[in-house]
Amino acid sequence: MDENKIENQFQKSLFLLDKGNTDEARIILSEILEISKKTNNQLFYIRTNTVLADLNFQEGNLEMAEKYSLNVTNTQIQFEEEWDDALNDEYDIYKNIIKEIKIKKLLNKNENQIYDQLNSSLLLMDDGKMDEARIVLNKLLEMAEENDNKYFYIGVNTLFGKLNFDEGKFEIAEKHFLNAVNTPVNASVSELLDDEIDFCNARLNDIKRINKKLNKVRGKKC
Numbered sequence: 001m002d003e004n005k006i007e008n009q010f011q012k013s014l015f016l017l018d019k020g021n022t023d024e025a026r027i028i029l030s031e032i033l034e035i036s037k038k039t040n041n042q043l044f045y046i047r048t049n050t051v052l053a054d055l056n057f058q059e060g061n062l063e064m065a066e067k068y069s070l071n072v073t074n075t076q077i078q079f080e081e082e083w084d085d086a087l088n089d090e091y092d093i094y095k096n097i098i099k100e101i102k103i104k105k106l107l108n109k110n111e112n113q114i115y116d117q118l119n120s121s122l123l124l125m126d127d128g129k130m131d132e133a134r135i136v137l138n139k140l141l142e143m144a145e146e147n148d149n150k151y152f153y154i155g156v157n158t159l160f161g162k163l164n165f166d167e168g169k170f171e172i173a174e175k176h177f178l179n180a181v182n183t184p185v186n187a188s189v190s191e192l193l194d195d196e197i198d199f200c201n202a203r204l205n206d207i208k209r210i211n212k213k214l215n216k217v218r219g220k221k222c
Helices: 003-018 022-038 042-058 062-073 083-106 109-126 130-146 150-166 170-181 187-192 194-221
Strands: none
Touching: 003 022, 003 042, 022 042, 042 062, 042 083, 062 083, 083 109, 083 187, 109 130, 109 150, 130 150, 150 170, 150 187, 150 194, 170 194, 187 194
């Protein structure tokens, strides 16, 4: 099968996934994976493993999701220049899947349910349902404090900071971001919170710049 045919089949599998025809898509993806492995077509090997990793993760099959993600990790690829942009999305997806799998393994059953609620609050924020998100986050923050769960304490404060920052409530946002970055955690947990801490630090820098501009304006008025 030449590369154009593989591309057409790959796009067909994505179309089927969008339509919810996961079984048919899985058959096509498995065929592409076998062909790309035999022909050493690393571009489609990576793309197909990434889609299969994401599919299995969405279905809750963490073992298979991890297997396909590790196939990407372990692929020694000599990048051709035109492949760089083509694989950016795939690498972002599989790295996120690996991180999510580590989190799921770290948490117990009850904590995984809390983690799902944390993600649901983010979706509410994305939909502009700030009041509903705030209710969920308040409950999660209370639970994190009661159980001294630093992972969730940092996660909730990060989202609370984002929510208030987006609403222009910079003083409250700063408080939550500082709660997040100043909470000590062990190395295994810290590794899973790198993105959250980076986000908090970036927003704290934004708040400093905003406050500096506001102080200049106030100084001129005086």
